[in-house]
Amino acid sequence: MGLTDIVNDMLDFISGVDFTTTQFGCLWSRFDPQGNTASKKLQNDAAALRSAAARGWFIPNGLKNWSSRPESLESVFYAYRITGDQKWADANWQILQAINTTARTRSKPSLHVVHNVDMPSGGSTSNNLGRFFFAEVLKYLYLTFVDASVVDLSAWAFHTEARP
Structure with missing residues (x-):
């Protein structure tokens, strides 16, 4: 199996x-x-x-920060590619829109770590976006929305920092 x-x-x-x-x-x-x-x-x-x-299986109540980690996007990407169910692609689209809304500051056109995802522009932010944001977050978002033939998952496997 x-x-x-x-x-x-x-x-x-x-x-x-x-x-x-x-x-x-x-x-x-x-x-x-x-x-x-x-x-x-x-x-x-x-x-x-x-x-x-x-045991930590759920998002803790009151946790409002986003540290630009890729794991949820990665999981949603694989669920979409394996099942083909549009709800998974829609979830990554909503995440992308939320990143654009909360992680982008009004004064600068850059992205930041978000301290409160419930506030426009993330409330306070930190200017320490990890390299995994570029290596994994953007990659999994991109791969969610391009044709599956761009990366054949039966021929490629990704590991840390999204390298094939």
């Missing part, structure tokens, strides 16, 4: 069950590493959610 089969199995299993803040569900909380399949026990009861939150 390949990665595509595993992800599709999991997505089929939890379709319609999006009870998290992001509305994408907590996919890996239902993954059974013993059989490489989605778990047959759907963990959507309050005790299971509290347990998952205690």
